[in-house]
Amino acid sequence: MLEIINNSELSIVKNNIELPSDFNISFPRRNSRKVMVGNIAVGGNSPVSVQTMTKTKTADIDATVEQIKRCEEAGVDIVRVTVNNTPAAEAIKEIVAQVNIPIVADIHFNYTFALKSIENGVAKVRINPGNIGKVERVQKVLAAAKERGIPIRIGVNSGSLEKELLDKYGYPTAEALYESAMRHADIALANNFEDIIISVKSTSVPLMIEAYRLIAAKTDFPLHLGVTEAGTIRVGTIKSSVGIGTLLAEGIGDTIRVSLTDEPEREVEVGKEILRTLGYAQRNVEIISCPTCGRLDVDLFAITKEVEEKVKHIKKPVKVSILGCAVNGPGEAREADIGIAASKGQGLLFRKGEPVRYVKEEDIVSELVKEIEAFVPEN
Numbered sequence: 001m002l003e004i005i006n007n008s009e010l011s012i013v014k015n016n017i018e019l020p021s022d023f024n025i026s027f028p029r030r031n032s033r034k035v036m037v038g039n040i041a042v043g044g045n046s047p048v049s050v051q052t053m054t055k056t057k058t059a060d061i062d063a064t065v066e067q068i069k070r071c072e073e074a075g076v077d078i079v080r081v082t083v084n085n086t087p088a089a090e091a092i093k094e095i096v097a098q099v100n101i102p103i104v105a106d107i108h109f110n111y112t113f114a115l116k117s118i119e120n121g122v123a124k125v126r127i128n129p130g131n132i133g134k135v136e137r138v139q140k141v142l143a144a145a146k147e148r149g150i151p152i153r154i155g156v157n158s159g160s161l162e163k164e165l166l167d168k169y170g171y172p173t174a175e176a177l178y179e180s181a182m183r184h185a186d187i188a189l190a191n192n193f194e195d196i197i198i199s200v201k202s203t204s205v206p207l208m209i210e211a212y213r214l215i216a217a218k219t220d221f222p223l224h225l226g227v228t229e230a231g232t233i234r235v236g237t238i239k240s241s242v243g244i245g246t247l248l249a250e251g252i253g254d255t256i257r258v259s260l261t262d263e264p265e266r267e268v269e270v271g272k273e274i275l276r277t278l279g280y281a282q283r284n285v286e287i288i289s290c291p292t293c294g295r296l297d298v299d300l301f302a303i304t305k306e307v308e309e310k311v312k313h314i315k316k317p318v319k320v321s322i323l324g325c326a327v328n329g330p331g332e333a334r335e336a337d338i339g340i341a342a343s344k345g346q347g348l349l350f351r352k353g354e355p356v357r358y359v360k361e362e363d364i365v366s367e368l369v370k371e372i373e374a375f376v377p378e379n
């Protein structure tokens with residue numbers, strides 16, 4: 001049934017076809033074991049967490065903390081910092097003290113950096129046991145991690161596969177990535193260490209998808225998803241969305257990191273958007289906006305950008321639709337918590353699908369932001 005609401009300047013077609021209130025499509029999750037990264041649970045049906053990595057010299061405590069706080073503001077769950085020298089390992093203590101989220105030390109080869117980072121309070125260490133060297137060193141790192149109750153992430157990358165695996169498989173294959181990850185995992189397991197998270201990243205999206213599928217089918221380790229060195233924000237966002245998104249839609253993946261040649265908070269924003277797109281997380285304002293067309297009479301590009309910027313800090317699930325005209329406005333607004341259908345010089349504001357009031361074009365942004373801030377989600 002169609003209901004026409006007439007106004008001298010705006011004519012709205014109100015579409016009464018409604019989705020059921022409990023309409024929701026969710027993806028069955030792979031059964032993985034749960035490990036704790038500080039206060040964030042990873043795996044075991046916990047919410048999929050979003051990670052990033054700082055791009056500062058870790059020894060520069062002020063710059064690193066400032067970057068982590070920006071990521072916190074963007075909604076990150078876990079942040080990794082590189083620990084590639086002694087000053088970096090020593091800086092961890094102060095960094096951990098100044099931030100409110102779990103910090104992960106990223107270490108290649110040097111077991112003393114791992115020991116120092118653990119002593120200084122990291123919540124996880126990314127290190128490959130097979131790269132540490134002598135058995136005693138491996139045991140020392142695993143014992144220290146176990147004593148503190150922190151997990152390790154085994155991070156395998158198609159660009160740094162062991163030579164013998166490259167010789168065996170000819171080039172980086174999903175099987176080679178899987179075998180490499182399991183070599184490291186088996187070393188940890190042989191030392192009674194089970195709090196393991198695994199990643200098998202590649203710059204190739206099809207390859208990382210196949211490698212994660214393989215490890216997901218054969219183990220119950222929680223998986224950290226990522227497309228490595230994905231590129232600039234445009235290409236990197238697409239690659240990560242396809243790679244990470246495909247796997248999440250298959251129920252694979254417990255924590256994600258989007259790698260971009262850009263600021264870390266951009267990585268967090270894209271990661272969160274991937275989760276939200278798949279219905280995995282609703283912790284922020286979701287903006288639905290139309291592409292615009294010849295029916296448009298307001299500057300919707302500017303309005304949408306401004307609203308997006310102004311509600312970035314809001315940490316509650318609110319669905320907002322911003323439409324350029326009345327054709328789809330009411331229908332979309334019905335599925336949103338707050339909506340606006342613009343027309344020449346004004347917009348009709350919706351709340352929970354019901355028209356609330358008209359606002360002048362110049363007030364659309366401020367009125368929308370006011371409504372979003374005041375909106376109380378149902379749960």
Ligand code: SF4
Nearest residue numbers: 290292293324325327
């Ligand atoms: S909502 Fe209106 S302005 Fe926007 S694309 Fe659709 S028809 Fe065009």
